[in-house]
Amino acid sequence: MYRLWYYFRETFSSIWRNLSLTMAAIFTVAISLALVGASLLVREGAERATAQFQEGVEFIVFMNADAAEDQDLAIRDVLDNSPVIASYTYIGQEDAYEEFRNLFADKPDLVNSVSPAVMPPSYRIVPSDPSAANVSELADQFASQPGVKEVATATEAIRQIDDFSTRVSQALLVAAVVLVGVSALLILNTVFTAIGARRQEIEVMKLVGATNWFIRIPFMLEGTIHGLLGAALAIPALFVVDKQVLAFFQESDAVPLFRGFAVPEGFVWDTSIWLLIIGGTVGMIGSAVAVTRYLDV
Amino acid sequence: MIRLENVTKVYKGDVTALREVSAEIQSGEFVFLVGQSGSGKSTFLRLLNREEVPDSGKIWVAGKDLSKLRSWSVPHFRRSMGCVFQDYKLLHKKTVFENVAFALEVIGQSRPVIRKNVPAILDLVGLTQKADRFPNELSGGEQQRVSIARAFANRPKIMLADEPTGNLDPSTSVGIMKLLDLINRRGTTVIMATHDRSIVDSMQRRVIELDRGVVVRDESRGIYD
Numbered sequence: 001m002y003r004l005w006y007y008f009r010e011t012f013s014s015i016w017r018n019l020s021l022t023m024a025a026i027f028t029v030a031i032s033l034a035l036v037g038a039s040l041l042v043r044e045g046a047e048r049a050t051a052q053f054q055e056g057v058e059f060i061v062f063m064n065a066d067a068a069e070d071q072d073l074a075i076r077d078v079l080d081n082s083p084v085i086a087s088y089t090y091i092g093q094e095d096a097y098e099e100f101r102n103l104f105a106d107k108p109d110l111v112n113s114v115s116p117a118v119m120p121p122s123y124r125i126v127p128s129d130p131s132a133a134n135v136s137e138l139a140d141q142f143a144s145q146p147g148v149k150e151v152a153t154a155t156e157a158i159r160q161i162d163d164f165s166t167r168v169s170q171a172l173l174v175a176a177v178v179l180v181g182v183s184a185l186l187i188l189n190t191v192f193t194a195i196g197a198r199r200q201e202i203e204v205m206k207l208v209g210a211t212n213w214f215i216r217i218p219f220m221l222e223g224t225i226h227g228l229l230g231a232a233l234a235i236p237a238l239f240v241v242d243k244q245v246l247a248f249f250q251e252s253d254a255v256p257l258f259r260g261f262a263v264p265e266g267f268v269w270d271t272s273i274w275l276l277i278i279g280g281t282v283g284m285i286g287s288a289v290a291v292t293r294y295l296d297v
Numbered sequence: 298m299i300r301l302e303n304v305t306k307v308y309k310g311d312v313t314a315l316r317e318v319s320a321e322i323q324s325g326e327f328v329f330l331v332g333q334s335g336s337g338k339s340t341f342l343r344l345l346n347r348e349e350v351p352d353s354g355k356i357w358v359a360g361k362d363l364s365k366l367r368s369w370s371v372p373h374f375r376r377s378m379g380c381v382f383q384d385y386k387l388l389h390k391k392t393v394f395e396n397v398a399f400a401l402e403v404i405g406q407s408r409p410v411i412r413k414n415v416p417a418i419l420d421l422v423g424l425t426q427k428a429d430r431f432p433n434e435l436s437g438g439e440q441q442r443v444s445i446a447r448a449f450a451n452r453p454k455i456m457l458a459d460e461p462t463g464n465l466d467p468s469t470s471v472g473i474m475k476l477l478d479l480i481n482r483r484g485t486t487v488i489m490a491t492h493d494r495s496i497v498d499s500m501q502r503r504v505i506e507l508d509r510g511v512v513v514r515d516e517s518r519g520i521y522d
Contacts, residue, residue, distance in 0.1 A: 002407050201388055208451065209376035210403035212369065 003214075010218035011225065014194045021190045022226065028186050029230020029282065032179030033275045034237035039172035040271050041241055045263050046165025059135055059153040061123040061142045065093070071147025072121075078145075079123060084138065086128040093119045120149050180282060183230065187223045187286030194222060195294050202295070216291045223287020224280050231279030235272045242268050298324040298486055299345065299455070304354030306340050306510075314340035316510040317354070322488065324454070327481045329497050330490040331521055332507035338490035341507065342457045345488070346380060347371050359454060376404055378455040379448025379485075383463035385440045387432040393419070393443050394428040400450045414450065422446045422476060438469035445476055449485070456480060458489040462496065470496060494521040 015022050063072060079088050091099070096119040101111050127138055139151040195202070205215055242263055299322040306315045315337045322328055330338045343349040344356055347363055356363040359377055366374055387396050394415055401411045419425050422442040432440050441461060448456060458477065462470035474496055481487045491497060497504060497520060504519030505512060 003405060006402065200386070204386055204388060204399065205403045206372075207375070207380050207386070208400040208403060208447070209372045209374075211372045214372075214403060214405070 029183040030233035033234035035176035037238040043169040067147035088125040184286040191290035223283040227279035227283020336507040337510040379453040381458040383460040385444040497521040
């Protein structure tokens with residue numbers, strides 16, 4: 001009990017004495033861990049966005065408006081019997097016209113220029129294997145069928161979102177790793193300074209027979225506290241990233257796919273716990289290096 | 298109690314501090330180490346404290362062969378001895394009481410034990426009235442008393458003193474010597490390195506003289522020269 005009290009008293013008085021460097025160390029940890037967390041969130045968000053899309057991957061077979069009935073039946077026959085098609089929805093000319101009217105409600109001239117009779121009926125198709133390669137292969141097959149006007153696939157959009165999020169999260173991760181290294185060095189230096197400030201005390205401690213761990217523990221606690229406080233500061237930043245940045249993508253109309261860019265709150269909390277673990281570990285390692293290199297006990 | 302056998306210590310740059318030194322000190326003895334600066338007195342004490350290790354030869358302290366002492370057990374070994382220095386080595390941000398208590402605190406004594414023992418030790422060195430003062434408010438002699446109190450706080454079997462009166466005037470030095478004599482009479486072996494001729498001559502205790510790292514004289518009731 002007395003010993004625990006001693007460790008905490010020593011640790012906090014040392015932090016207080018060394019406040020400006022301590023703050024620098026804590027904020028560097030906070031910034032680097034916030035980047036680590038942001039990178040994890042972006043990656044998770046991207047995985048969810050594309051996963052959601054993949055579940056419902058649709059490629060759309062547009063028929064000619066004047067396609068013969070037997071051409072239409074032939075397509076339907078393939079869709080009904082093919083094992084590679086999970087499900088499909090038929091959008092008839094009336095439905096397509098309805099959609100078109102909704103989409104261009106603010107352009108009555110355009111709506112008036114068309115009628116249900118000129119709208120191409122279409123099949124929205126969910127293949128059983130949603131991989132991009134498979135989708136484009138199926139699309140090619142349908143495109144060559146008689147009566148088919150064109151086939152639209154979502155593969156290009158998927159590739160874009162994957163690309164984008166991979167790049168963003170990789171860039172964040174590289175910056176984060178560098179900064180985590182910088183924070184470890186800064187903690188090392190802060191603890192080194194703390195050791196220097198207490199040289200005389202340490203000398204006396206050794207003289208009267210304090211054990212090595214007794215001398216080391218307050219310094220290692222100090223470094224660990226830097227890491228943990230930094231992580232604690234990074235956690236609110238994580239929630240800001242979740243609420244603001246990811247929400248921005250979700251509400252953005254520019255890329256409809258990004259609407260799936262959501263991360264559940266549970267994942268943010270899990271990430272927070274990881275940040276605490278990383279912060280504490282970095283702090284402990286940084287201070288342990290300082291203690292073994294400069295303490296000479 | 299303490300035995301050195303053919304101990305040689307060479308510092309970096311081929312400075313030989315001690316050469317083939319042998320000596321034996323019994324429990325309860327009071328021993329003066331005399332000799333000029335650089336004769337090896339401090340090295341002698343630092344070897345006993347395991348601050349230095351000899352390059353050859355063997356040292357036994359309190360039944361322990363120091364060459365077989367593992368580094369992790371050095372702290373526990375040091376608890377059996379107190380050290381006093383010319384420059385006191387007090388902590389200036391702590392009061393007299395706290396300086397003495399610190400020695401007990403860092404070896405894990407509980408607060409009730411500290412509260413009971415520190416006043417008794419301060420009484421022994423005659424500083425009860427100054428328990429709440431800071432070192433820079435005290436005279437040199439008083440500071441040295443605090444340092445002795447700290448060294449004695451753990452009731453060590455051995456007390457090593459490196460020029461404890463080196464910074465003090467003669468009359469103050471007498472007080473310090475009386476204190477060390479009192480501690481010696483309570484059963485603690487005292488080994489003191491000194492330049493102070495009058496102290497050595499008046500105490501009439503054992504004298505070991507070193508000259509350039511070699512023992513040149515060892516008399517049981519000696520004088521300085």
